[in-house]
Amino acid sequence: MDIRVQEAAFDAGAELNAFSTGHDAAGAIVSFSGIVRDREGGLSHMEIEHYPGMTEKALTAIAAEASARWSLADVLVIHRHGSLRVGDQIMMVATAARHRGDAFAAAEYLMDYLKSRAPFWKKEVTADGAEWVAQRDEDEAALGKW
Amino acid sequence: MDVMYFAWVRERIGLPRERIDTQAATVMDLVTELRAREERYAVAFEDISALRVALDQELSEFDAPLAGVREVAFFPPMTGG
Numbered sequence: 001m002d003i004r005v006q007e008a009a010f011d012a013g014a015e016l017n018a019f020s021t022g023h024d025a026a027g028a029i030v031s032f033s034g035i036v037r038d039r040e041g042g043l044s045h046m047e048i049e050h051y052p053g054m055t056e057k058a059l060t061a062i063a064a065e066a067s068a069r070w071s072l073a074d075v076l077v078i079h080r081h082g083s084l085r086v087g088d089q090i091m092m093v094a095t096a097a098r099h100r101g102d103a104f105a106a107a108e109y110l111m112d113y114l115k116s117r118a119p120f121w122k123k124e125v126t127a128d129g130a131e132w133v134a135q136r137d138e139d140e141a142a143l144g145k146w
Numbered sequence: 147m148d149v150m151y152f153a154w155v156r157e158r159i160g161l162p163r164e165r166i167d168t169q170a171a172t173v174m175d176l177v178t179e180l181r182a183r184e185e186r187y188a189v190a191f192e193d194i195s196a197l198r199v200a201l202d203q204e205l206s207e208f209d210a211p212l213a214g215v216r217e218v219a220f221f222p223p224m225t226g227g
Contacts, residue, residue, distance in 0.1 A: 034227050051200070091227060119200070119226075
């Protein structure tokens with residue numbers, strides 16, 4: 001399990017290649033990348049705040065729970081904080097498993113929990129000012145399916 | 147204990163963390179104490195249904211006891227991913 005919380009940019013392609021290379025026996029690799037998008041136009045940048053210490057613990061607990069629920073060879077989670085621009089990679093998750101069903105399900109579970117249970121807060125900054133992104137009801141509801 | 151504030155809670159109160167000496171038995175008792183301090187706290191804690199709380203870096207509830215807790219954090223619902 002590799003959990004990284006960092007301010008620095010990362011190369012999702014290189015990370016995925018490195019992750020895949022280490023798991024020749026896994027057979028199935030699923031990855032998801034989250035990118036900063038300009039939801040309503042005019043986004044200058046996004047600021048991501050987090051809770052150092054709790055963030056790493058929460059991500060590790062979520063990844064451990066995924067590993068307990070599905071048969072996984074490995075899990076990778078990278079999540080950035082700080083100032084990000086439109087098009088920047090915010091985060092990625094990757095799962096390695098013997099079978100694709102486990103890899104897909106675990107990746108979706110990681111994303112659902114990471115959105116609402118890892119202590120990150122996004123703030124969108126535009127020319128008109130800054131606004132904290134509100135949690136969407138769908139994101140909280142998504143946890144119900146697990 | 148150390149009390150921490152994140153995102154708009156931090157902005158409304160005007161500081162990221164502070165040390166508070168309190169006899170509050172539960173999180174809700176602490177919230178009541180903080181609300182009585184100053185207007186900025188009253189505003190930040192006006193609607194606790196819009197807030198989440200973590201005790202020693204684990205998500206918790208407002209009726210949870212504070213005995214033995216060293217770090218309390220208040221913040222809005224999380225928006226990771």
